[in-house]
Amino acid sequence: MNQLVRCTLLLLLLLPGQMARACPTGCQCQDPTTILCAARRGHTVPRGLPPSTLSLYVFENGITMLSEDSFAGLPALQLLDLSQNKITSIQKNIFQSLTELVNLDLSSNQLQEITNETFHGLRLLERLYLQKNRIQHIHATAFDTLENLLELKLQNNQLRAVPPLDLPNLLLLDISWNKIPSIVPGTLHAINIESLKIAGLGLTSLDEELFQPQNNLHELDVSDNLLERVPVVLRRLGSLTKLSLAGNAHISQLPPEDFRGLHNLQELDISNLNINTIPRDFSRFFPRLRAMTASGFAGAFCEEEEEEEEEEESPLAPHRCPSASPQLPAAPRRSCAPHARV
Numbered sequence: 001m002n003q004l005v006r007c008t009l010l011l012l013l014l015l016p017g018q019m020a021r022a023c024p025t026g027c028q029c030q031d032p033t034t035i036l037c038a039a040r041r042g043h044t045v046p047r048g049l050p051p052s053t054l055s056l057y058v059f060e061n062g063i064t065m066l067s068e069d070s071f072a073g074l075p076a077l078q079l080l081d082l083s084q085n086k087i088t089s090i091q092k093n094i095f096q097s098l099t100e101l102v103n104l105d106l107s108s109n110q111l112q113e114i115t116n117e118t119f120h121g122l123r124l125l126e127r128l129y130l131q132k133n134r135i136q137h138i139h140a141t142a143f144d145t146l147e148n149l150l151e152l153k154l155q156n157n158q159l160r161a162v163p164p165l166d167l168p169n170l171l172l173l174d175i176s177w178n179k180i181p182s183i184v185p186g187t188l189h190a191i192n193i194e195s196l197k198i199a200g201l202g203l204t205s206l207d208e209e210l211f212q213p214q215n216n217l218h219e220l221d222v223s224d225n226l227l228e229r230v231p232v233v234l235r236r237l238g239s240l241t242k243l244s245l246a247g248n249a250h251i252s253q254l255p256p257e258d259f260r261g262l263h264n265l266q267e268l269d270i271s272n273l274n275i276n277t278i279p280r281d282f283s284r285f286f287p288r289l290r291a292m293t294a295s296g297f298a299g300a301f302c303e304e305e306e307e308e309e310e311e312e313e314s315p316l317a318p319h320r321c322p323s324a325s326p327q328l329p330a331a332p333r334r335s336c337a338p339h340a341r342v
């Protein structure tokens with residue numbers, strides 16, 4: 001009897017140590033709620049994790065597949081980082097048990113398809129990162145149950161259309177670097193969206209009806225497209241604080257009337273357009289402007305003849321950009337070379 005008690009005591013004393021040792025190889029479990037298994041080698045998600053785990057980082061592990069019980073014992077999980085693995089597909093019911101999940105990072109994998117089952121039921125999910133995959137197809141109702149989603153990142157995939165989105169709480173959508181040459185009005189039901197990134201899609205125009213009149217857009221990135229002119233829809237986007245039109249090499253004019261409504265703008269990027277001159281009083285439209293990037297001009301800031309030395313001392317003469325801050329990136333010197341076409 002005495003011996004049994006002693007054995008039990010010994011066992012109890014050993015238990016915490018044993019639990020610490022139960023941390024899977026290649027993982028760190030110092031904080032019992034955060035398990036870090038970065039760059040661990042393994043084709044599957046590690047087993048035997050404490051059920052109290054709130055955050056699980058298993059990026060860069062070489063994981064090729066997820067099975068239905070991969071996350072079965074982790075009912076409290078709020079953050080799951082599976083980025084930089086080799087996951088090609090996700091069977092249904094993989095994530096369904098993760099009812100507390102808030103952040104899910106699946107970026108830099110090899111996913112090709114998102115079905116209506118993939119994320120079904122993740123009602124608390126706020127951030128879903130799917131960038132840098134090979135996603136070609138997203139089922140029409142794939143995101144429908146994600147009613148709390150705030151951020152959706154889908155850039156650098158192989159999408160050919162904007163997935164139908166009915167996400168009233170979405171604040172950020174990045175679908176840059178897909179092959180979506182036109183965005184059909186009505187596809188974006190994200191009425192409260194604050195940040196929209198649609199760079200590198202091959203867009204030739206932006207439909208005027210794309211945004212509701214009562215939109216709340218703060219940031220718009222339409223860089224590296226094939227826009228033929230400054231989108232007229234900008235006239236309705238008075239809440240914008242950050243705008244990039246950079247790298248639209250077909251834009252050859254900056255008509256003042258298109259910019260007149262942007263009185264909240266703080267950052268503007270008009271680099272690498274097909275423009276030789278910026279209207280003299282251009283910055284007058286933007287009383288709050290803090291930074292304007294305008295590199296890659298063929299002589300933009302050289303519209304008045306000036307001594308070359310003077311240009312070098314002060315590439316941006318104050319009268320040309322009165323409200324811009326001193327750290328305003330200067331046009332590259334070559335654009336101000338004596339032989340630059342003006």
Ligand SMILES: *[C@@H]1O[C@H](CO)[C@@H](O)[C@H](O)[C@H]1NC(C)=O
Pocket residue numbers: 116117120
């Ligand atoms: C997904 O769609 C299929 C039909 O395309 C349907 O049978 C199934 O019930 C749907 N699943 C969910 C979770 O909505």
